[in-house]
Amino acid sequence: MSDSMAAPCMPTSQLFETASEHALAGSVVARASLTERERTEMYELFQTYFAGTTQAQFETDLAEKETAILLRAGASAAIQGFSTLMRIETRVGGRDVVAFFSGDTIVAREYWGETELSKLWSRAVFAEADGICEKRPDTAVYWFLICSGYKTWRFLPVFFRDFYPHPDHPTPECTQKILDELATRKFGAQYQKETGVVKLRSATPLREGVANVTQERLRDPRIAFFVRMNPGYQEGDELACLAEISRSNLTRAGERALKLCEGKS
Secondary structure, eight states, rough: OOOOOOOOOTTOOBBBOOOOTTOOOOEEEEEEGHHHHHHHHHHHHHHBBBBOHHHHHHHHHHHTOOOEEEEETTTEEEEEEEEEEEEEEEEEEEEEEEEEEEEEEEEGGGTTHHHHHHHHHHHHHHHHHHHHHHOOOEEEEEEEESSSSHHHTTHHHBBSOOOOOOOSSOHHHHHHHHHHHHHHHGGGGGEEEEEEEEEOOOOOBBBTTTTTTTTTTTGGGHHHHHHHOOGGGGGOOOEEEEEOOOOOOOOBHHHHHHHHHOOOO
């Protein structure tokens, strides 16, 4: 099966917050089209927020991805944020499964709270999912991600009704099989089925001050759940997560966000 994901190209001049002097310009591009300078900018941004990485390791990880989402700002159009995507296809329990795996993702601190990255991700991934479901209606489509920090994990309860692991109910057996298959295929023995955690041999934990979990934050039951499920997050352990990519699985916030990025009222 194909592991490729088409990159729906969007002009880098496309601004989502035109009223702001700090507006970010976003684009979705094929990973193969990235220049050496762009890859270096991405790595420099990444290593600012993640420890234990090298450019060689970063390049190796990037090479397996098909798509990059880039955020730029300023007259120099310097990269201020990015995410990467790869498409994984498999078959579980007699059903075809397509998963969009999110790789390295970071946004510069001065742009935390901006929504351009999530808009571009939603537009690109839901467009792909819609196309898959139209041609192959029996195929299940998922977002597969691993989280070493609570900030990334919180996207799940904000935008999706059902996601796993879930704080309020156990993971259905059929969903767990899909998650186990995807995580094992992607990470091999580094994925621990009994805990649902990926212990990377070359872990890149978040640097101090990026996503610290304070006692105050632990009062949030969602953050407390993440820490309970991934107690080694400070060492760079990653919690494997799954959410079905379908409009019926979106929360009201997710529905609004998708309508906005698709230009619908």
